[in-house]
Amino acid sequence: MAMGLSSSRRATRRGRRAPMAEINVTPFVDVMLVLLIIFMVTAPLLASGVPIELPESRANALPAEQDPLTISVGRDGVIYLDNAPVSASELPARLANIANGPDGNKPQVTLRGDQSINYGMIMAVMGELNRAGFNSIAMVTRDTSAPPASTDGEPAVSDGSATEQ
Numbered sequence: 001m002a003m004g005l006s007s008s009r010r011a012t013r014r015g016r017r018a019p020m021a022e023i024n025v026t027p028f029v030d031v032m033l034v035l036l037i038i039f040m041v042t043a044p045l046l047a048s049g050v051p052i053e054l055p056e057s058r059a060n061a062l063p064a065e066q067d068p069l070t071i072s073v074g075r076d077g078v079i080y081l082d083n084a085p086v087s088a089s090e091l092p093a094r095l096a097n098i099a100n101g102p103d104g105n106k107p108q109v110t111l112r113g114d115q116s117i118n119y120g121m122i123m124a125v126m127g128e129l130n131r132a133g134f135n136s137i138a139m140v141t142r143d144t145s146a147p148p149a150s151t152d153g154e155p156a157v158s159d160g161s162a163t164e165q
Helices: 002-016 026-046 091-096 119-131
Strands: 069-073 079-081 084-086 109-113 137-139
Touching: 069 119, 079 091, 091 119, 109 119
Parallel strands: 069 109, 109 137
Antiparallel strands: 069 079, 079 084
8 A cells, every 4th residue: 555655646746747848859850851851862853854955045034834845855866755755756646645734725845955956856846846736835045144156256246236346
């Protein structure tokens, strides 16, 4: 019976203790750091995976659409439809199978082409896109702040006036 009394005294002492007013944030910070590392590692993998060296442009960036269709033309001339290689003969059929969006229009197409490929190849892909009903095509370039270079070796003038030397 003495054992029962001593245990009841301990219980009443525990009940009289004041609640702990401090929160241990160390486990919370540990979890947040792990999540931060996971997102930092996976974020670069979410970008388009076809390695292309884009040409430069001074144009303003377009607002991003929710799910644009990405078509890339690699340095070797291979056409990629959302990172999947597609032959030039297979492209029209694959484009025809793409469904219209909720607004009844075809989705916006983001066209990426390596700067070293033939311009005719890009025009052939754009022709197939137009034939399939894709009328909203955005061409992707790298941003540059320098004015475009002239083809005759002299710097181009952006306001249309000629320079004399």
